Amino acid sequence: MKILVTGGTGYIGSHVAVKLIEEGHEVIIVDNLANSKITVLDSIKKITGKSPIFYQENLTNFGTIEKIFKDHQFDLVIHFAGLKSVSESVEKPLMYYQQNLSGTINLLRCMEEFNVKKIIFSSSATVYGDSEVAKRTETMPTGQNIANPYGKTKYMIEEILKDICTSDPKFSAIALRYFNPIGNHSSGLLGEDPNGIPNNLMPYIMKVASGELEELSIYGSDYDTSDGTCRRDFIHVVDLANGHLAAFKALETPGFKAYNLGTGTPTSVLEMVETFEKISGRPLPHKFAPRRPGDLAEIWADPSKVKQELGWQTHLTVEDAMKDTLTFLRNHQ
């Protein structure tokens, strides 16, 4: 298939691009490089032997995106492009609504104009908002008490996709709700390498391990959990990438469908630190700090729907992710 991958040089998009190329698909990447580097294309080539066609463009520029659709008849769009920092979205909500919503609407308008009927959207467990039940299933309500604009854009885009599926009986849209992706390709050539001080746990751990940052603050030690720290569903990004290929099956029938991509097993922040120390053989400087506003105590996936309907499940562990992270770190020092 000829597949447009928006955000294809990003952390998750690049891992999916590799899988698609390995499966024999033709990949065209559109990315504005706002949060990724052009050298990712060399890494994709090193791993797969092939260079995807690349456009450095922003989805908010309708005219240039339309031109790309004129030049290629896509069979499918996989849509990752978007801003993703929770804290930045609280500070700059308009920027998030402009980029994530306008960008997606432009993309969908082009799909309509050029008769492209299939999309896989990179959604997030954040659409579930707060809930009494930590284990999230796809039948739970979405959109309630979402704590930040970033999360709201994910929810709003899912709603837009539902409306398009209602209006066009031939349209298929799959929302993949990611839990907490970690790790990288085993070659250590691709990975998450944010600029500045990271918000997310694993990139922060990496910067402490490399000596770039002094110590990790563990936000909250008094949660009502097994060890007092928050618990999350950390999923290896290579398993996550495979989930996108599994989702092709769901595109065969029109309509909107959502699937959780998670392991189904939570790990605490403290357990993450301990596992990293065990795998690296070195202590990771850390301290306990006050809770981070907006954090949920626990959230993990019920992955039974995706297993039953698409035959997908995770195979890699947190330990595997940590080992691959160390390979990435060695390659980038």
Ligand code: UFG
């Ligand atoms: N944490 C720390 N110290 C840090 C960074 C994080 O203790 O320096 C803790 C957080 O408090 C939280 C856990 O590590 O308890 C995970 O935090 P992340 O920021 O890595 O991830 P979140 O679970 O907050 O958010 C992630 C994605 C969002 C997504 C959400 C869905 O970043 O995009 O999962 O649940 F919306």
